[in-house]
Amino acid sequence: MYTMILDPWAMKKARSRFSRLIRPIGVAAAAISLTLVASGTASASTGVGKCSTTGASGEIDVYNWVDSGSRIDFHVGFLDTLADGHHARARLITKNFVGNQVTWPWHSDTDGANNGYTYVDSYAINDTGIYQAGIQIARFEGDTLLNSCTGWVS
Known part of the structure; x- marks a missing residue:
């Protein structure tokens, strides 16, 4: 059995770093999704x-x-x-x-x-x-x- 001890301060810093790295990827993915949705709609x-x-x-x-x-x-x-x-x-x-x-x-x-x-x-x-x-x-x-x-x- 493993026990993980979480440090709230370390978690907050990790989330902040993660957000800075992932947010641009999320924006790019959203743009790609909208492009795909728009092109799908245009084909109707x-x-x-x-x-x-x-x-x-x-x-x-x-x-x-x-x-x-x-x-x-x-x-x-x-x-x-x-x-x-x-x-x-x-x-x-x-x-x-x-x-x-x-x-x-x-x-x-x-x-x-x-x-x-x-x-x-x-x-x-x-x-x-x-x-x-x-x-x-x-x-x-x-x-x-x-x-x-x-x-x-x-």
Whole structure:
């Protein structure tokens, strides 16, 4: 068994010397960390895509679209713009790195025309990558698509 006897005065001097030696290293490490964090943030892409068609309009805001490209977070806002008895729908569309298009599930606004935006916050993951993202806005009668538009994020 070992017993260590600590001299408080010696400890204070050691801490002081240690602080003088380590503080510059800590500042340099913090600067490097901030540089890495900033460059990581800079690699995330953002963008907006929007379109309007007869009876429906909307947009998508894509954020946290990192270089690896397998996940995006997005915010969609869309609305029914025509009092015609039909309803508006919106969905995310993506393309992977070889150009294959993926259509994601529809979100509906069945509350009637000009009642304000319907909002959706979600994310998409595609293991084959997400090279492009956009929004498809459409006007439907039941499950029949009447007309639509596509707006790619730029």
